[in-house]
Amino acid sequence: MLSVRAYVPADEARWDAVVAQSRNGTFLHRRAYMDYHSHRYVDASLMVEDDGEPVAVLPANREGDSVASHAGLTYGGLVASRGLRAEATLEAFERIGEHYRGEGIRRFVYKPVPHVFHAAAAEEDLYALHRLGASLVRRDLSSVLSPRERPAMNTMRRRAIARARAAGVAMRVGTDMAPFHALLASVLERHGAVPTHSTAELTLLRSHFPGQIVLHEAHRGDELLAGVVVYDFGHTVHTQYLAASAAGRACGALSLLLAELVGGVYAQRPHFSFGISTEDEGRVLNPGLVAQKESFGARAVVHDRYEWVL
Template sequence: MLTVRPYVAADEARWDAVVAASRNGTFLHRRAYMDYHADRFTDASLLIEDDGEAVAVLPANRAGDTVSSHAGLTYGGLVASRALRAGRTLEAFERIGAHYRGAGVGRIVYKPVPHVFHAAAAEEDLYALHCVGATLVRRDLSSVLAPVEKPPMSGMRRRAVAKARAAGVTTRTGGDMAPFHALLAEVLRRHDATPTHTCAELQLLRSRFPAQIVLHEAFRGGELLAGAVVYDFGRVVHTQYLAASAAGRACGALSLLLGELVADVYAARQRFSFGISTEDEGRLLNAGLVAQKESFGAHAVVHDRYEWVL
């Protein structure tokens, strides 16, 4: 029989072992990543065990009578080992619901890991959500391409890449995070937004995951024109942040940088994710932003959010 219990700090090694061996976990689910902002969230994570062996984990936090999986992550969801199959997943959701109800929780906001990030098929949780009566409350549109299939860029994008090369733009990897973060903050300020991570947080996370969090930049001489922070999940990579200065936009620096990442640096990867292009809780599509991603050969994948009333 499966049992569910709250995560405690002493479980970190067991938790990370489940994530590492799971079908759908990424380094975002590792405790060293999750806990960088632990002071902002009341942790409500769970371990799911079968006769004392951890077979799944649920990253989660609590605010009032609501548990989210996870409000501080792009996606949370049940991170499952290969031992947790369909029937046991249904049982796990029964135990999870009973545990949270007993703790006075009224609803769960659930953000499953999108299938493109799975190492193997792992959508038993989506079926379990259907069985317990959870409802889809938000859907964002993300853009993903397959570098191994060498998707063609649009003519406009190829011209932008050629323009950047002719202007003397070059690329490099692994520089200081601070100048890029300043550029990113400047770009987002024009849209009344700020980066999700402060510069200090991004530097901390890169120090913890140096092989997985990689900064790529485009320069002309010593001037930073564009940059991309890439989260490397192995078979899949994701552009966590993209930014270009006014001068960079004028000469196509970001087009060159992304073109090289897709066609060269990450050419052997199964998927290259550009992230979402939606606003207003997913109801508004940013047509210009999604068209930019599609010009590299990307197509749509959705990121869903469910509400489970207990």
């Protein structure tokens, strides 16, 4: 019989061990990543145990009488060990519901890990949510391609890449987040937005995950023209941030940088994710943004959100 209890800091090593051996966990679920912004959230994470041994973990935070998995992460979800099967997953969710109801929680918002980030099949949680009456309340559209299949880029993208090469644009791995972050902030400011992470936060996270959070830059001489912050999950690579200066846009620097990443650096990976292109909780598709990603050959994968009334 499974049991569920609240996570405490002393569980960090056991929590991370579950994530490392799981079918659907990524380094976003590691406590060193989750806890960088712990001051912003009331933690409500859970350990799922079988006879005292953890078999799954649930990253979560609480706000009033609601719990989300996880408001501070792109996706949360039940991170399941390779041995957790369908019936046990259903039991785990029943125990999770009992635990949260006992804590006065009335609503559970669940963001499952999209399948392209799975190391192995792991959608027992979606079946459990269906059985327990949860409802799909939001769907965002993300764009993903398979570098190993050598996806075809459109003519406009190929011309931009050729223009950047002719202009002498070269790529390299960045060592300082500050110049790229300043460029990113200036680009987002035009759209009335700001980066999710500060320079200090990005620098801290990269220090925790130096081989998995990588800044790739496009330069012409000493001039930074474009940059991409990549989250490398192993089987899937995700572009967390992309930005190009006016000069970079004019010469196609970002196109060349992405082409080199897809066709060179990460050419043997199963999936390369460009992130979502939807706004207003998934109700509005940004046509220019999704077309840019599709021009590299990417196509749609959805990021779902469920609500379980407890």
